Amino acid sequence: MLLDDTIVALATPSGAGAISVLRLSGPKAIDIASSFFKSVNNKVLKDQKTHTIHLGHIVENDRIIDQVLASIFKGPNSYTGEDVIEVSCHGSPYIQQEIIQLFLRNGCRMADAGEFTLRAFLNGKLDLSQAEAVADLIASDNEASHQIAMQQMRGGFSNEIKKLRDELLNFASLIELELDFAEEDVEFADRSQFEELLGRIETVLKRLVDSFAVGNVIKNGIPIAIVGEPNVGKSTLLNALLNEERAIVSDIAGTTRDTIEDEISIGGIGFRFIDTAGIRETKDVVESIGIQKTFEKIANAQVVVYLIDGNEIQNSEFRIQNYITEIEKIKNKYPQKPLIVITNKVDQLDKNNISNLKSQISDLLLLSAKTGQGVDDLKSKLLEFVNTGALRNNETIVTNTRHYDSLLKALEEIKKVQEGMASGLSGDLLAIDIRQALYHFGMITGEISSDDLLGNIFANFCIGK
Template identity: 55%
Template sequence: MLPPSLSDTIVALSTPPGAGAIALVRLSGPQAISITDGVFIGKRLRDQAGHTLHYGTIREGERIIDEVVVSLYRSPHSYTREDVVEISAHGSDYIVQELLSLFVRRGARLAEAGEFTKRAFLHGAFDLAQAEAVADLIASDSQLSHQVAMRQMRGGFSQELKELRSRLIHFAALLELELDFGEEDVEFADRTGLVALLQEVQGLVRRLLRSFALGNVIKHGVTSVIAGRPNAGKSTLLNALLNEERAIVSDIAGTTRDLIEDEVSIDGIRFRFVDTAGLRDTTDVVESIGVERTLKRVQQAALVLYLFDITNTTPQQLEAEIEVLHAPAGVPVLAVGNKLDVASDAELSSFQHRPSTVLIAASRGDGLDELRETLLALVRGEGLDRTGSSTIVTNVRHARSLEQALQHLDAVVLGLEAGTGTELLAADLRHALAALGQITGEISNDDLLTSIFTQFCIGK
């Protein structure tokens, strides 16, 4: 018998609200076809094959609400694995509300947030990690975030986790068997083989966890603060990176008083560049507020570009100025020397071999390609397959579950080395398996599902 929520037929608008050319109203559930049949004037839907389109009108009594095209999908060959009807109507708010009200009066109920995808998960269309990737795919705003979400939605991450769990389950079963024969002091699980397997699994889990830093960047972008003294060329650099005149450029020091932000995609990764007020001691009240905001924004940055004028800065001054930034630990600070085109050979040689330094001429665009490559290398860290075929963790919930799994795997390894009893080993191994299972939904609870699917839009 189906749970009460699955025995209902649900309805929702699946296109964005507001006036438009087309609005798509979706019904899913046991009565989706019969409810629509009761108001659709055209072919009798219950006699039609799935994956077919039908033109007609939606009426209530003699009143025509709209001319529509109905898409018919029969269970289990639909997104939710239930009978699904999708009605393409004219994109009027009035028409949409009339259709929704009509279907509710005929026996459907309004869908909850993410309920269509939740039903697909509950019916086994895909696992929980794939379901969450659906939301990531909808939210993707760069080529790389789209590639990563698409790969996860198609089961790449899930398959890797499934293989990890299946290998651990075999040994867990042998440990559980030992517990059944505890009084006979027998060992079914090869301890040496278990240690080797656990070390391999630990390595894979650590790799996935390391990928989360990059995954978070792919999903949310990189906030990159451009800091430096007045007239270093920060606004010129921002305009060059964005390829537009976004910030005012002037020879007058202190022109930029407030933060100017904009985004650009570099090789599929979204960077949000922040042009800031020049760092210097000033008696100007407004400018001093801008300097305070700059230092505060540095504390919130994922990456800092410290821009300096090659022609009037020494290496010692550069080090002292970067120190003043007090960038948070772990945040990369890239020194960018500007005015390459007018610097002398002696001035250039002072910085050419300094680590984490790129030399450019922002006004002419010289060195910008090298700067972009350096930015990508800093963000990618250990590297990324640009085709998007590498498994990358982008979800905070997944990262926390992997951390829990690794913690229990570490405990099992330490226990094996210390000769810990089988019961404790088995308990830690069960916890590790449970943590991995929570990612794909093999182990889940109603609160977890509610938390995940309420973040979806209503019609998905």
């Protein structure tokens, strides 16, 4: 894949703003920009040093389009590894388009999605996992996902993979060398050291594979389904968690007929709360559809929050038993799903009712969505379901499904090599599995790639990055 022309794109969000940044990259970037940049100090832009900023105007013939700042980054010391110019202009959509069209008429073409970062990868400024981290960094909307993306972009994950690959490649070379001297029955690769290396690689791969369970939910937000009978306060709880009137609240049972979703950050972790329709027997067709969606959301949620109406259980053993029956149904249907049982409207309960309820339902959380009492306790409880230890210790966490798939395949090949070593398999057969493991390592960092793979990855980037 050869990209040797000059591209241009808006690097800041489209629409009106205080300023906008236009980015050019390629062999003619500086010459094209210089042709239309008139410095206030009569400097020639293309003659200026790299990593400098200059004030001037973008001028077409005698028409001044805008006063701008032009930043020069000469390759290879730039983001893409090519000559790069960034033009900071006023944020009028008209001005943006006038400057972009000017450059397009004079030797540039519009950049494809992610093409600046693609060029950075092709020019060796980033490996593939670091390039993917750029997109994750742009999309990060909480502290945890930002921390993971920054670590990966700095090369934490790729360095770990590269180190393993280099060590495995060294032993693979020695085993391949043995094949050239097969008739002389010599061993260049120390088998005990090789077994130790395979053990270390297996340990690291298992840790990285296991980290995906945490990384995936941190990246995409942890889905929490808020369920219960109608009018128990599910929508009020959602509003209390979000600290805004997101869901409609009324005294009429069945007000929420469809699921409502919103996300907040708790302790730097993104949680996606889903307010569902109340579960009950109904003949209302629309409400029935909402209840069906409730069960679908429970199935997709990672944690289920079940609400009990504190008003209904006062001095009513029958209602308490009904709730206990419903709780057991959810536990039996979704045994692997964490369930938090909450008594809402606790501000309206007396001590005897609370004591009685606690004695019958274990790990009960007391809360008043209306007053906010107990909401912080719920947030703390939710954080317990996330393994934040890896984040605190700055360990590598895998969040990318493509990386996860390659790690699983590499681990499978490493296990084959270990089994082959144990059974005394010949070097030529061991070499086949080692090559496959190296292939999957290379797929992560981009040392092995294809145009189709790169197209799929960078198509998800925004234009201008």
